[in-house]
Amino acid sequence: MAFRGAHIQVDHVSHAYRRGGALAIRDIEFQVSPGEALVLVGRSGCGKSTLLQILCGLLNPARGRVLIDGHVIDAPSPDWVMMFQAPSLYPWMTVEQNVALGLRFSGRSREIATRVPEMLELVELSAFAKRNVQDLSGGQQQRVALARSLAPNPHVLLLDEPLSALDAFTRHALQRDIRRIAAEMGITLVLVSHDIQEAVMMADRALVLSANPGEIFAEIEIPIPGERLPNTPEFTAARQDLVRAYEAAAGLAMADVDRLDGAPETASAIPSTDKNQPSKTASASAGR
Numbered sequence: 001m002a003f004r005g006a007h008i009q010v011d012h013v014s015h016a017y018r019r020g021g022a023l024a025i026r027d028i029e030f031q032v033s034p035g036e037a038l039v040l041v042g043r044s045g046c047g048k049s050t051l052l053q054i055l056c057g058l059l060n061p062a063r064g065r066v067l068i069d070g071h072v073i074d075a076p077s078p079d080w081v082m083m084f085q086a087p088s089l090y091p092w093m094t095v096e097q098n099v100a101l102g103l104r105f106s107g108r109s110r111e112i113a114t115r116v117p118e119m120l121e122l123v124e125l126s127a128f129a130k131r132n133v134q135d136l137s138g139g140q141q142q143r144v145a146l147a148r149s150l151a152p153n154p155h156v157l158l159l160d161e162p163l164s165a166l167d168a169f170t171r172h173a174l175q176r177d178i179r180r181i182a183a184e185m186g187i188t189l190v191l192v193s194h195d196i197q198e199a200v201m202m203a204d205r206a207l208v209l210s211a212n213p214g215e216i217f218a219e220i221e222i223p224i225p226g227e228r229l230p231n232t233p234e235f236t237a238a239r240q241d242l243v244r245a246y247e248a249a250a251g252l253a254m255a256d257v258d259r260l261d262g263a264p265e266t267a268s269a270i271p272s273t274d275k276n277q278p279s280k281t282a283s284a285s286a287g288r
């Protein structure tokens with residue numbers, strides 16, 4: 001297929017929140033191909049959200065730059081949209097009115113009549129178009145937020161743990177659907193996740209960050225063709241690779257990570273740790 005997704009280039013990006021203060025991230029450099037799905041993982045505070053905000057122009061880096069299809073990013077745009085953990089819908093509006101907002105705000109109201117029904121079909125909410133969003137479940141509300149993000153035809157979709165508040169079943173369904181929809185639309189996807197299983201479910205490649213300051217510690221390919229099923233050997237192998245890299249970056253004991261990663265069918269979260277020094281010797285696949 002011809003990808004509509006954009007090429008992202010992150011060029012030696014460093015950021016401190018205060019002038020002269022400690023760096024939140026240091027010398028981050030990577031690229032994302034059009035249509036690729038990339039996940040950023042790492043312990044709490046390693047700078048994943050900072051990096052994502054820089055990618056979508058919500059934050060300007062102290063040093064370095066981000067280019068999307070060759071254009072330097074310094075402001076948000078409907079071409080690169082971000083979805084957050086809370087769907088932030090307007091509670092007094094219907095589902096279709098919320099989905100139309102991105103188009104309305106970007107001066108494309110004429111496209112609403114055709115684009116909104118298409119997006120509602122894509123996220124399987126056509127039957128709910130006239131309902132008030134407050135009548136929907138948390139998972140359905142995230143689908144509305146997804147439809148709203150996709151309506152202006154973005155080239156890049158950035159996801160900052162958008163599924164972490166959902167139950168495991170709903171979360172799994174949305175992980176699968178977002179990956180499918182992004183692939184169908186050829187969108188470049190960059191997501192932040194604490195959840196190793198989610199990372200393997202959704203991404204083609206993972207960047208593992210170490211902390212204090214946040215730096216790229218490892219890059220893990222997740223080459224699983226077709227539908228991703230948690231109990232298959234290739235899924236388990238990719239999950240183990242990622243767990244090892246995470247462990248090496250975070251300086252966690254392997255036993256702790258095994259415990260946190262949980263059973264394949266359970267959505268698992270890796271909480272923060274107080275250990276600061278990454279051990280760069282623990283995984284052959286992890287070191288740069």
Ligand SMILES: Nc1ncnc2c1ncn2[C@@H]1O[C@H](COP(=O)(O)OP(=O)(O)OP(=O)(O)O)[C@@H](O)[C@H]1O
Nearest residue numbers: 017018024042043044045046047048049050051194
């Ligand atoms: N608005 C801010 N002002 C000052 N410091 C900040 C701000 N936002 C983040 N930081 C600091 O920058 C560092 C990176 O934070 P960031 O939120 O990017 O990490 P994260 O990996 O996304 O964490 P988490 O997984 O807990 O969401 C942390 O040390 C954090 O305290």
